Amino acid sequence: MSWVEIESESELRALLGEVMPRAATKDRVRLHERDRQWLAASPFCLIATADADGTCDVSPKGDPAGFTYVIDDSTIAIPDRPGNRRADGFLNILANPRVGLIFVVPGRNETLRINGRARLVREAPFFDEMIVKGNRPALALVVEIEQIFLHCGKAFMRSKLWKSDTWAPDALPSHATLVKDVQATEESLAELEAYYADASYSMKLYG
Numbered sequence: 001m002s003w004v005e006i007e008s009e010s011e012l013r014a015l016l017g018e019v020m021p022r023a024a025t026k027d028r029v030r031l032h033e034r035d036r037q038w039l040a041a042s043p044f045c046l047i048a049t050a051d052a053d054g055t056c057d058v059s060p061k062g063d064p065a066g067f068t069y070v071i072d073d074s075t076i077a078i079p080d081r082p083g084n085r086r087a088d089g090f091l092n093i094l095a096n097p098r099v100g101l102i103f104v105v106p107g108r109n110e111t112l113r114i115n116g117r118a119r120l121v122r123e124a125p126f127f128d129e130m131i132v133k134g135n136r137p138a139l140a141l142v143v144e145i146e147q148i149f150l151h152c153g154k155a156f157m158r159s160k161l162w163k164s165d166t167w168a169p170d171a172l173p174s175h176a177t178l179v180k181d182v183q184a185t186e187e188s189l190a191e192l193e194a195y196y197a198d199a200s201y202s203m204k205l206y207g
Helices: 009-016 033-041 088-095 125-130 154-159 175-182 189-196 198-202
Strands: 044-050 056-062 069-072 075-079 098-104 111-121 140-151
Touching (some): 033 111, 044 088, 056 088, 098 140, 125 140, 189 198
Antiparallel strands (some): 044 056, 069 075, 111 140
């Protein structure tokens, strides 16, 4: 069977139907108290960015629940932590400030979505509120909210993401094996296994 592409909004709407009224009216531009509660409970988010040419990146960010700092009803800040220094998303933001965020609360099928404009800040008074295990972030992503809404849980329900009886982490080789197989590394497999070992790797989370 040959591929049949959709090339217009009218084609898409003919296939999917019109937006449900409740979905069409759920957008907001300022944080509600319930949004603040969600951010306070969330230890994990995904940040989507694109550069000036549209090349995309999605980066995960995680810290103890409540790591997202609420500056005011239309502005939030996300601390950066030590990583591999690629800074793909940050470089994108320097070229194109538009970002999309998804905040996850473990065990909840719904998510909180925020879209807006971002900037990189290297110092601000609220950095002192972002210290974890002695690590004061070197920079933070500050997002001015343009759109915020709760997203339904169907994707999480279909995937059974939180159902531990469906988890199969051993279906894949170890991370060290994957790294060794897909990229050229100076380290041996044994060295990579030692580097990525839980006890060793956890010591590098904040320093």
